[in-house]
Amino acid sequence: xxxxxxxxxxxxxxxxxxxxxxxxxxxxxxxxxxxxxxxxxxxxxxxxxxxxxxxxxxxxxxxxxxxxxxxxxxxxxxxxxxxxxxxxxxxxxxxxxxxxxxxxxxxxxxxxxxxxxxxxxxxxxxxxxxxxxxxxxxxxxxxxxxxxxxxxxxxxxxxxxxxxxxxxxxxxxxxxxxxxxxxxxxxxxxxxxxxxxxxxxxxxxxxxxxxxxxxxxxxxxxxxxxxxxxxxxxxxxxxxxxxxxxxxxxxxxxxxxxxxxxxxxxxxxxxxxxxxxxxxxxxxxxxxxxxxxxxxxxxxxxxxxxxxxxxxxxxxxxxxxxxxxxxxxxxxxxxxxxxxxxxxxxxxxxxxxxxxxxxxxxxxxxxxxxxxxxxxxxxxxxxxxxxxxxxxxxxxxxxxxxxxxxxxxxxxxxxxxxxxxxxxxxxxxxxxxxxxxxxxxxxxxxxxxxxxxxxxxxxxxxxxxxxxxxxxxxxxxxxxxxxxxxxxxxxxxxxxxxxxxxxxxxxxxxxxxxxxxxxxxxxxxxxxxxxxxxxxxxxxxx
Amino acid sequence: xxxxxxxxxxxxxxxxxxxxxxxxxxxxxxxxxxxxxxxxxxxxxxxxxxxxxxxxxxxxxxxxxxxxxxxxxxxxxxxxxxxxxxxxxxxxxxxxxxxxxxxxxxxxxxxxxxxxxxxxxxxxxxxxxxxxxxxxxxxxxxxxxxxxxxxxxxxxxxxxxxxxxxxxxxxxxxxxxxxxxxxxxxxxxxxxxxxxxxxxxxxxxxxxxxxxxxxxxxxxxxxxxxxxxxxxx
Numbered sequence: 048x049x050x051x052x053x054x055x056x057x058x059x060x061x062x063x064x065x066x067x068x069x070x071x072x073x074x075x076x077x078x079x080x081x082x083x084x085x086x087x088x089x090x091x092x093x094x095x096x097x098x099x100x101x102x103x104x105x106x107x108x109x110x111x112x113x114x115x116x117x118x119x120x121x122x123x124x125x126x127x128x129x130x131x132x133x134x135x136x137x138x139x140x141x142x143x144x145x146x147x148x149x150x151x152x153x154x155x156x157x158x159x160x161x162x163x164x165x166x167x168x169x170x171x172x173x174x175x176x177x178x179x180x181x182x183x184x185x186x187x188x189x190x191x192x193x194x195x196x197x198x199x200x201x202x203x204x205x206x207x208x209x210x211x212x213x214x215x216x217x218x219x220x221x222x223x224x225x226x227x228x229x230x231x232x233x234x235x236x237x238x239x240x241x242x243x244x245x246x247x248x249x250x251x252x253x254x255x256x257x258x259x260x261x262x263x264x265x266x267x268x269x270x271x272x273x274x275x276x277x278x279x280x281x282x283x284x285x286x287x288x289x290x291x292x293x294x295x296x297x298x299x300x301x302x303x304x305x306x307x308x309x310x311x312x313x314x315x316x317x318x319x320x321x322x323x324x325x326x327x328x329x330x331x332x333x334x335x336x337x338x339x340x341x342x343x344x345x346x347x348x349x350x351x352x353x354x355x356x357x358x359x360x361x362x363x364x365x366x367x368x369x370x371x372x373x374x375x376x377x378x379x380x381x382x383x384x385x386x387x388x389x390x391x392x393x394x395x396x397x398x399x400x401x402x403x404x405x406x407x408x409x410x411x412x413x414x415x416x417x418x419x420x421x422x423x424x425x426x427x428x429x430x431x432x433x434x435x436x437x438x439x440x441x442x443x444x445x446x447x448x449x450x451x452x453x454x455x456x457x458x459x460x461x462x463x464x465x466x467x468x469x470x471x472x473x474x475x476x477x478x479x480x481x482x483x484x485x486x487x488x489x490x491x492x493x494x495x496x497x498x499x500x501x502x503x504x505x506x507x508x509x510x511x512x513x514x515x516x517x518x519x520x521x522x523x524x525x526x527x528x529x530x531x532x533x534x535x536x537x538x539x540x541x542x543x544x545x546x547x548x549x550x551x552x553x554x555x556x557x558x559x560x561x562x563x564x565x566x567x568x569x570x571x572x573x574x575x576x577x578x579x580x581x582x583x584x585x586x587x588x589x
Numbered sequence: 590x591x592x593x594x595x596x597x598x599x600x601x602x603x604x605x606x607x608x609x610x611x612x613x614x615x616x617x618x619x620x621x622x623x624x625x626x627x628x629x630x631x632x633x634x635x636x637x638x639x640x641x642x643x644x645x646x647x648x649x650x651x652x653x654x655x656x657x658x659x660x661x662x663x664x665x666x667x668x669x670x671x672x673x674x675x676x677x678x679x680x681x682x683x684x685x686x687x688x689x690x691x692x693x694x695x696x697x698x699x700x701x702x703x704x705x706x707x708x709x710x711x712x713x714x715x716x717x718x719x720x721x722x723x724x725x726x727x728x729x730x731x732x733x734x735x736x737x738x739x740x741x742x743x744x745x746x747x748x749x750x751x752x753x754x755x756x757x758x759x760x761x762x763x764x765x766x767x768x769x770x771x772x773x774x775x776x777x778x779x780x781x782x783x784x785x786x787x788x789x790x791x792x793x794x795x796x797x798x799x800x801x802x803x804x805x806x807x808x809x810x811x812x813x814x815x816x817x818x819x820x821x822x
Contacts, residue, residue, distance in 0.1 A: 377694035378605035384697035385609045389616035397612045404605045 096142040100134045104149050111158065120158050124175040127154050131179050135186035139194075143187030144180075151176045206327055209237055213331055217338035221345040223307070227257035230310075230335035235259035238328050239315050244300060245273055246308035256308060265311060272297035273309040296325060298332050300339060307339045372415055375408040382408070407453070418483070418551055432473045432558060436584060439468045439502055439509055446481035447500060450489060457489040462501035469584040470509065472559050477579070480555040483548035484513045484563075484575045491517030491573070508561075509579045516572040525565045529553045552577075595709050598622040598639035600630030600656070601671060602649050606694075610643065613698045619705075627651035634660055641708055643701070645671045646683065654683060661687040667708040669701070677813030684767045684814065691765070707763030707820065724759055726821040729798065729807060731759055745797050750775060750790050758808065758818035767815035791816065 107130035111123050127150040135143035155165055159172040167173055216229040227244045234242040243258035245265060253273060255263055265273070276299045295313040299306065310332055314324060382401040390398065440463040447461050470477070481500070488498040496516040503510040520528060529549050553563045561579040568574045597619045601607050607623050614621045622637050624630035627648045634642060642660065646653030657668060670683050670691040680691050690704050724731040730739045733756060738745045747755065753775045758766055772781045780786065791808060794800075800808050809817045 373694055374603060375605075377696065378603065378609065380695040381606060381613075381698055382609040384699060385613040385616075388698055389613060392616045393612065401609055401612060404608055408605050 096138040097145060100138060100142045100146045101149075103130055103134050104146060104153070106130075107150065108153055108157075111154075115158065120160070120169075121171060121175070123158050124154060124172075124178075127151075127179060128175075128182060131183045132186055135183050136190045138187070139191050140184070140187040143183040143190075147179045147183030151179050154179075202323075206330075209233075209327065210330060210334060213237075213334055217334060220338075221342040223339060223342050223346070224257070226335065226338045226342050230331070230338070231257045231259050234310075234312060234328060234331055234335075237331065238312060238324050240295075240328075241313040241315065243311045244308055245311065247306075253308075263311075269295060269297055269311050273311070276309055296328065298329065300332065300336050307336070307343070310335070372412065375412040375415070378408040379405050379412070410453070418548060432476070434471050434473055436469045436471055437474045439470050439511075440464055442470070442472075442474055442477050443481060443500055443502065443511065445474075446478045446485055449478075449482055450485045454486070454489045456494075457492060458497040459485065459489075460497050460499045462499065464502050464504070468502070468504055468509065468581070470579060471582045471584075472579065476555040476558065480552040480563075480577065481511065481513070483552045484577070487548055488513050488515035488517070488573070488575070491515055493517065504581065507581055509581050511577040511579070512574050513577075514568045514572060514574040516568070516570075519567060519571060520565050520573050528565060529563065594618055594620045595640040596620045596622060596637065597641050597643060597705070598624065598630065598633055598637065599643045600624045600627065600633075600648070601643070601645035602626065602647075603645070606645075606671070609698065610701070613702070614705075617702060617705075627653075627656045631656060631659060634664060634666065639666060641705060642666055642668045643671060643705075644668055644688070646679065647672075654686060657683060657686055657688055669704050669708060671696075680814050681767055681769065684765065685769055689764060703763070710762065724762075731755065733759070740798060747794070747797065748790075750786075751794050751797070754787070754790050755794060755818075758816055762818055763820040765811050765815050765817045769815075771815065 107126055111126050114123060114126065131143065131147050131150055134146040152165070155167060155172070155176060156163060160168050167176075213230070213233045216233060217226055220226055220229065231242045231244055234240065241258075241260060241263060243263040243265065244256040245253040246256040248254050253265065253270060255265065276297060295311055298310050298312070300310045301307040312328055382404045386393075386398065386401050393401075443461055443463065447459050450457070450459060485498065485500065492498050492515045499512075499514045501512050501514075503512070529552075549563070556563050556577055556579065559579055561577060563575065563577050566574040566576055597614050599607055599610050599614070599621060600623075601610070602625050604625070607625070611621050611623055622633050622639055624633050627650050630642075630644070630648075633639070644653055644656060644660075648656065653670065653672075657670075660666070660668065667689040668687065670680070670688045672679060672683075672691055672693055680693075683691065689708050692700055692704060722733045724733075728741055730737075732738075736752060738747055738752070738755065754771060757771060757774060768784055768787055769781050771787055772783060776783065776786055791810075795802060795805075795808055798807060800806055802808075802810060805819065807819055809819050811817055
């Protein structure tokens with residue numbers, strides 16, 4: 048570094064400074080745009096210190112010649128003492144001693160009696176000269192120590208900031224790729240190096256997972272180093288000390304039990320500060336490793352959660368198919384085999400009963416299958432609604448009459464609106480949703496009790512409430528009844544049904560921007576409340 | 590209706606299933622009682638003294654297993670279970686708890702009738718054990734009084750265990766016997782886990798009888814449950 052330049056400035060990045068105690072080498076772990084306060088200190092490095100000291104000395108002598116007319120010689124000595132002190136505090140020991148010597152000689156030559164000679168007649172003047180030297184040594188030493196302390200504090204702070212910034216970047220993500228990208232970018236900027244993360248592929252090769260610059264190609268020596276690292280399976284994350292001298296640095300990436308890959312760091316400008324850089328790089332790699340391990344655990348956790356959910360659903364689906372599809376099938380096969388075996392012996396009424404049974408159970412099976420298909424469709428497609436204007440009373444009545452056909456024994460009381468209220472919906476879906484709720488209510492309704500369905504237009508929405516006098520739904524199950532297959536998971540004692548009905552119902556109503564909730568009916572039982580938004584119907588032209 | 594007709598109680602909450610069972614049972618000449626809930630069924634079983642109970646394992650008010658356990662506290666009536674469950678452990682549990690046989694839904698009505706006949710056989714035979722001591726279907730002859738077995742006239746040499754298994758299955762002619770029951774009775778309670786004993790003995794028995802396990806004449810495996818000695822029609 049040329050002596051004339053204010054040290055601390057990187058030739059390519061003049062505004063960004065980094066103070067380094069180890070030597071006049073400057074790498075920017077954390078670019079700080081603040082030029083203060085170390086420019087003054089830094090300005091006294093090298094020859095600049097002597098230039099600075101000389102300037103102060105010249106100024107001191109000028110002042111002393113001016114003051115010579117008014118002050119005694121002893122007092123002039125104080126001026127030189129101040130000069131030595133100023134230089135000593137702001138530079139280092141050697142410059143301070145140089146200043147002390149120059150001041151001593153100058154004071155001696157120009158001001159002490161006899162003047163313009165180096166001889167000293169007054170013993171007090173000898174004391175002054177010695178004082179110059181002592182002050183120079185003590186304050187120079189203090190100043191140097193202070194400068195070092197401040198510099199190392201600065202370095203520690205910058206390092207902490209670097210790691211903190213990295214930590215914050217890493218903390219925002221649990222995705223392996225994002226962590227690698229962030230880590231590589233931070234390392235490349237901080238260390239001023241080419242950095243790449245290599246991950247081992249299934250084939251046993253290495254692939255570049257993230258790199259700065261983008262076109263990073265690992266060299267054979269680096270690959271060899273990576274292979275050497277990876278063989279030590281549970282080796283610590285920190286690379287051995289000896290790698291300081293070996294550039295590039297290759298470090299393992301990952302936790303104690305899990306290896307994410309290796310990281311290769313090629314510092315752009317090899318320098319004496321590499322020990323410092325390496326130790327910072329090591330800490331950063333450690334942080335990246337921790338972040339990767341956290342991400343790895345999060346991914347594993349998520350995977351197992353999804354797996355558990357899938358398994359639960361699969362089991363529920365299996366038991367649903369086994370229980371609810373087989374029940375009607377059992378009736379059909381039983382009735383048909385009875386007909387086949389005893390047809391000639393059976394009276395006509397019984398034959399009709401069996402045929403009727405086959406028909407109805409066939410229809411029940413069809414409904415279950417339809418529900419199953421609807422659910423799959425609701426779950427996987429964007430259901431596009433084919434909306435149409437329809438009278439709310441009409442939809443309700445359609446669902447009610449369908450239920451009456453399948454469950455003739457259940458009494459259903461529809462409480463319709465006195466006037467026409469138009470809904471803009473897909474009628475078939477709303478009818479199916481209401482049918483599912485009604486069928487559910489019919490199942491739980493005790494014999495002799497009725498199921499009621501009523502409509503209430505409230506604040507731009509239409510409420511349709513189905514109430515039964517069944518056992519009611521425990522509060523903790525209020526939401527779960529809408530889960531797919533919920534009723535099945537409760538086992539055989541639950542009311543018959545696929546457990547799909549309410550889940551599909553919620554899906555269908557939800558597709559219309561509405562909702563379904565289960566409420567407690569006063570005096571026992573359940574109210575299922577469907578809420579549908581209402582649109583204003585178009586003007587009717589006459 | 591025949592006053593001596595066997596009385597069959599059907600306990601099932603599914604109306605269509607009850608409907609065809611009742612029609613078919615009546616056509617077979619049984620006197621039929623029916624119940625839609627466990628409580629109703631237990632009440633009928635207690636007051637009407639049925640000769641056989643057909644019990645659905647999935648009832649709305651109580652577990653079928655509970656109903657079975659309660660019934661067994663005061664009645665030895667044969668119980669035929671209906672189950673939609675695929676789980677073999679369910680069946681084994683019910684059989685070990687005192688059920689006599691099972692059919693899995695969906696089933697044909699003939700299957701139920703065959704099980705029913707097997708379960709009611711003891712009743713129609715009355716107290717006489719004479720005929721059950723000797724089995725003869727024209728090919729296989731098992732004389733339990735003399736502990737002799739012959740196949741197509743040629744005497745077979747069976748080990749004691751082989752004979753015991755064969756005899757126990759024969760005593761439950763056409764009815765399922767669980768592995769657990771076989772192991773417990775023939776090998777002892779400490780060997781109920783040693784199912785391989787049973788496999789080996791049944792394998793040898795089949796070999797000696799020339800019975801094909803895929804299309805058995807006599808020894809039918811009920812997978813995961815046990816074995817059944819098939820009666821000749």
